[in-house]
Amino acid sequence: MxxxxxxxxxxxxxxxxxxxxxxxxxxxxxxxxxxxxxxxxxxxxxxxxxxxxxxxxxxxxxxxxxxxxxxxxxxxxxxxxxxxxxxxxxxxxxxxxxxxxxxxxxxxxxxxxxxxxxxxxxxxxxxxxxxxxxxxxxxxxxxxYGTDPKLSPKETDVIHHLLEGMTVTQIAEKFGRSLKTISAQKSSAFRKLGIGSDNQLYAMRDHVRALEGGAE
The missing domain is CATH 3.40.50.2300 (Response regulator)
Structure with missing residues (x-):
């Protein structure tokens, strides 16, 4: 005890x-x-x-x-x-x-x-x-340290397009990157945001869009 x-x-x-x-x-x-x-x-x-x-x-x-x-x-x-x-x-x-x-x-x-x-x-x-x-x-x-995660420009692009309803495969095709690369960028962004699923990303849409604005 x-x-x-x-x-x-x-x-x-x-x-x-x-x-x-x-x-x-x-x-x-x-x-x-x-x-x-x-x-x-x-x-x-x-x-x-x-x-x-x-x-x-x-x-x-x-x-x-x-x-x-x-x-x-x-x-x-x-x-x-x-x-x-x-x-x-x-x-x-x-x-x-x-x-x-x-x-x-x-x-x-x-x-x-x-x-x-x-x-x-x-x-x-x-x-x-x-x-x-x-x-x-x-x-x-x-x-x-500060409280907001720092997304890289490429991570920001991936998150933005996920919020627009695109899949990882569609994002890879759009940017001419490999599926592995886009998946890694998505995983990295999720870790920084402290989330583990697409549903959680959509639930915090407003906060994520504010971060996108700060990254641009």
Whole structure:
């Protein structure tokens, strides 16, 4: 129990669309008597109803949910607006700097990578409850930099045409580049934007278009 540093009880609600991950997190948190599981949910709609029905100190949420759920940055912003006193800690398999910067800028109180020690979740909860921001030690320097990712001109072109409804194959044909090259540029842009699917790209269309404008 040495991971626990905050003195006091904390009510935690969890959101993750993977049942095994959700059950594993709940089981780990239950090992700490001062942490109370207020509830858990596999989707954001049910999760919002849960938060509205009872007091919650910390929301522990997955970044990447099902296709019909908002992306993590959008969800963090909306939760912070709807429940301003509640702390939000994000757990994600995507643990690169650009994503963490965007989540912190959106109002997240902490970030834990899914490859980290489970006790880091406890440390993140405790940090949030004491007014600190937790990020993995390897990513602490992200706090020193700006919050918007820098897309290269070619990455910007690929994202723009994806938003226009073109496929990777069509983009490759249009620019006379190989499919492998366009796919790599798309993957690089997605990493910088902190997203993992086309649906998440479309969900954050306005933010991405603003970045495109800044890159031109």
């Amino acid at each position: 040495s991971a626990r540093t905050y003195i006091g009880s904390v009510r935690v609600a969890l959101l993750d669309d993977h049942a095994l991950v959700l059950k594993g997190l709940v089981a780990h948190l239950k090992a700490y008597p001062s942490l109370t599981i207020a509830g858990s949910s596999p989707n954001s709609q049910h999760f919002r109803a849960l938060l509205a029905s009872m007091p919650v100190d910390v929301a522990l949420i997955d970044y990447s949910l099902a296709a019909d759920d908002p992306d993590g940055v959008t969800l963090v912003r909306s939760l912070r607006a709807a429940f301003p006193r509640m702390k939000v800690v994000v757990v994600s398999a995507f643990d690169d700097g650009p994503l963490v910067r965007r989540l912190l800028a959106a109002g997240a109180h902490g970030f834990v990578g899914k490859s980290q020690d489970p006790d880091d979740v406890i440390r993140a909860i405790d940090a949030a409850m004491t007014g600190r921001v937790y990020v993995p030690p390897a990513l602490e320097r992200v706090l020193e």
